[in-house]
Amino acid sequence: MAVKLLYFAWLRERIGVPEETVELPESVTDVTTLLDWLATRGEGYAYALESPEIVRVALDQQLVHQSAQIGEPREIALFPPMTGG
Amino acid sequence: MAVKLLYFAWLRERIGVPEETVELPESVTDVTTLLDWLATRGEGYAYALESPEIVRVALDQQLVHQSAQIGEPREIALFPPMTGG
Amino acid sequence: MGVTVRVQEEDFDPQAEQDALTADRTDVGAVATFTGLCRSEGESLSALELEHYPGMAESQIEAAATRAADRFTVDALLVIHRYGKIAPGERIVFVAATSRHRDAAFDACRYVMDYLKTDAPFWKKEHRVDGSEGGWVDAKDADDAAKERWE
């Protein structure tokens, strides 16, 4: 499944690109397996995801828990805790 | 003792004057006896003070309880509950 | 920490007042304001006429504002309260509090408003659209209760 990944703030800086389209492998079923797989994609990814528990994930702009199933979203965003206001 | 009395809002309307200087009799020692005495000064006063418990009193611009001694203030103000803001 | 209180008949410019509190400052992160407007009460009122006790009005507002500024660590706290005849839609009162953080600014603003309602010597006479004599606005039990939440 091809899906658009978006990265924000220091996740974007560490990974090195603001967005990319990737083919998710079968092993990726929920947010945890997504982050595990992404961390294997290179040094920047590993650095960005060294503390996966603090990474926030939104599927089609809806914030989800790390146990959430991925389903078939059009876009997946990864970002640090939000600091609005 | 001569003292300036100030009246506000519907107390002013009922009494008919915004202020006056009066000589307080010896019988007036605290706020309660002040209001009792004032109520005897005429029809407007009696009407204004028909429910003395809701009248607020300030001695030299300091709000006091009805049990407060009068002392020797320069001015005494009588008014309804305040509705600022 | 600066407390400013003005009791005046004329209207004012809230944004200019607020901007003056933060001018040349870069340590203020939060500005909370409250503006109280005259309501027409279902288009029945043509105006409210605010009577006040000069001198005591200023000192009572200053006392509440000073307590708020101390308690909530604000940088600046401004209160402007008008008197005289005020038409529906016009400003009656304005409170602005500045602080490093939002909680202090919100709390100070609200504290001042809660105390103003019951402790500031103002009284409001209604002027009716139909020309009949309006009454004096009654004090509300809800305003006494609002004040008590700070005690």
Add this chain to the structure above:
Amino acid sequence: MGVTVRVQEEDFDPQAEQDALTADRTDVGAVATFTGLCRSEGESLSALELEHYPGMAESQIEAAATRAADRFTVDALLVIHRYGKIAPGERIVFVAATSRHRDAAFDACRYVMDYLKTDAPFWKKEHRVDGSEGGWVDAKDADDAAKERWE
């Protein structure tokens, strides 16, 4: 009850925005506002650069504002949040709530600010006066706690 949310790079005129909410209205008694300003952190910062997630930023703020407007019975609720590079002293965020009574206006304003802090996808990068690379502003536990008071 109208909720308006704008996410934009350019600055705005808070008084004009506030006046628009009450224009031609005589049933609004209370307007509470909050303005969040960029702080220099002891003159160490030259700017904050706000990154945001377009689309989700608007929808998250709208969700919080709609909950606030329903829960506190406000007439109008406006939120403007800027992104891009913002210098110390400049506006970052503005919330204005109008209502018949002050409690609803204050509560709605504060509720929106509390949720914005933790639920709106914005991130702030520090630009330092000395030219060194600044870090990203960390999320605060205090902001999580502030949000929880509404739950």
